[in-house]
Amino acid sequence: MNILIEKLPDNDKQRKWIAIAITVLISMLLTLVGIYLIGEYGVALFIFTPFFMGACPIILYGLKRHVSRKEAWKMGFLALLIFTVGLLFFAIEGLICIAMAAPLGILFTWLGSLIGFSIVKKGTKRSSVIVLIFLAFIPTTAFIEKDFEPELNSVVTSIEIEADLSTVWRNVVEFPQLEAPKEFIFRTGIAYPINAKIEGSGVGAIRYCNFTTGSFVEPITVWNKNLLLKFDVLEQPAPMKEISFWDIDAPHLHDYFVSKKGQFKLTQLSNGNTLLEGTTWYYHHIKPAIYWKGWSEYIIHQIHLRVLAHIKKNAENDQVLLRR
Template sequence: MQAATPKKLSTRRVILATSVTCIGAWICAYLATEIYRDYALGLFIWLPTVIGAVSTMIGGYKQPVRPAALRNLALFTLLIFCLGLLVFAWEGLICLIMAAPIGLLFTWVGYNIGMLLIRRSMGSVPAASVALLLSVPALMGFENRAGGGVSLRSVTTVIEIAAAPEQVWAGVIAFPELRAPTEFIFKTGIAYPVNATITGSGVGAIRHCNFSTGSFVEPITVWDEPRLLKFSVVQQPVPLKELSPFSVTPNHLHGYWVSKEGQFRLTRLPGGGTRLEGTTWYENRIRPGFYWSLWSDFIVHKIHERVLSHIKELAEHP
């Protein structure tokens, strides 16, 4: 007996698969971000996996369809889901772009799970689809009750300056306004440093590092001129301004990326120059940490580079 010839997906089936999957996914996303206020594995790993699996199973239910067509359906469903987040003003474009690699990967994983379920148990596809959709809020609820450990990360950036530490120190404690950024990352809405001011001197002085979205308030905890300036962070602005045609203020802009401490260490080099190290200690409460720390570390390095390069220019060309 010959196998049925694979058919093209009908428009009706595409609409059914996309709408059912997206409606379920939007409800889950609302639950995670607005009710639980958790940006974790359920949202970034299991939800796109379920989007891929359910859309694939609905698309291939009781009809032979080419695997490539079902894969494209899964990716199209993810796209519609993301567009919905933009239209509903739940997210901005830059955050969706950051989440795209992990979302695409696990949607593809979900597509393969869906194909496996179709081949092994076609009759159970409706029940499996419902079970998968219900598993998302179940996992999100479990994560919310269990909580997630928050680790302190540090990022250090180094630059060498052709000037003595005594000359560099003045630009470390405060510096005038920087030029407008040329780096693409800072043209997407991510906050960037503008200038720094200080009130007082020594331990207890208050440093303000002003960014495009507001000010970091930094009480000085170590003042070892001209070797080490260390400070805590007691107030900070939002980390970015979302790119969106709507007014978007997602919850992850408040309290999910938290700067805790910072320091500048100056080391005198044999030739009379200075090795300047800038370090930031921060907490990132968005999970999975292995993925989101790649983004946050990269952004912190770019911020450091902008500040350190400015200090270098001030010291070398006073």
């Protein structure tokens, strides 16, 4: 690594661009190894890789040179920008996933640039060793975190409906076509429900909740009429359709977000209305879990709200007709 640094040109502009190019190339290779060889979307990808992109170019460029903190973070963010364009251009990722990961990427690129600046400012002779440690740390972390078992999480959303239990129940079991979504999140490619059908009745019946990307196949496990409908998820479609110039089929669209089971619970209220609760149990293989859990739960809540509002509208309309 010292030989590489010493062979960089003395011209400031050329040295900067070559340092950035080397950083982006290494980061892209590490990303491909992590995603396609190791099969891991985790801390190595979303934290350590942007950290490396912030630190590496300034270390390559700035050793034995005067560099400002502003120059350091500018080089780091330029490397991140070129890297992001590369992900889009080579159909590795789509715009939505990149936007979701952007806060992590920006934060840790900035932190990496500060560390890189600190190393250069001290003029340590071991800077090349530090870069090599960064390089080794990324795939090593991906290998380690690959074996971590994901945690099963639940998301509960509820709505009050001005209709009795039996009327709500009929609209829970299956419901007609939903209106086109008005929520921005569903206009970005995130899959959303369009209708639900059921084959059979009672435990063992198969419910199909149809989304824009395919169908959830849901064998009924509990059929407590007018009170509780519970089901497993046997099959599920891709969670989104990526926005891209190309047709992207990224690995994270398959088995990285997994819905395990769900239920609808109906409760009669004292005012005669019905409280309807929808629950989804899920896990994901994407880390850091605390960050991606926030995105997952927000999206699941939006899906729940879309379905529950549709059931509410249909049940209340049915109740009005029954009262006539």
